[in-house]
Amino acid sequence: MQVTVHFYSYFKELAGTPQAALDLPPQATLDFLRARVLEQFPRLAPMQKAMLAAVGVEYQPWSFALSEGDEVSFFPPVQGG
Numbered sequence: 578m579q580v581t582v583h584f585y586s587y588f589k590e591l592a593g594t595p596q597a598a599l600d601l602p603p604q605a606t607l608d609f610l611r612a613r614v615l616e617q618f619p620r621l622a623p624m625q626k627a628m629l630a631a632v633g634v635e636y637q638p639w640s641f642a643l644s645e646g647d648e649v650s651f652f653p654p655v656q657g658g
Contacts, residue, residue, distance in 0.1 A: 578603055578645040582614060585652050592618040601643065607632065608639035610649060627654040 579600050584592045599613055607630055615622050629652040632641060643649070 578605070578643070580610065580643055580645075580647045580649055582610070583648065583650045585650060588621060588624070588651055588653055591620040591624070593620075604642050606639065607637055607641045607643060607649070610643060611639065611651075614651065621651075624653060628652070629654065 579598055581596060581598050583596045584594065589595045597614075597617070599610065599617070601610060601613065611625065611628065611630065615625055621628075629636065630639075631637065631650045631652070632643065632647050
């Protein structure tokens with residue numbers, strides 16, 4: 578299945594692109610996708626513990642099962658107060 582990943586804020590610069598389409602096995606989880614993204618975009622690896630991810634417009638747990646055509650957004654941790 579194919580999903581589209583969008584990178585926001587300084588993740589765009591670290592990834593070198595604002596988005597990417599990735600092929601995943603059926604029923605891959607968000608955690609599996611994160612591992613695949615970190616393999617393909619190793620400059621994001623130092624941020625892996627602080628990454629936030631949304632599928633569509635909802636934040637999801639890393640165990641969330643993805644579906645064909647999902648759009649996943651990766652965000653850096655929220656800063657500010």
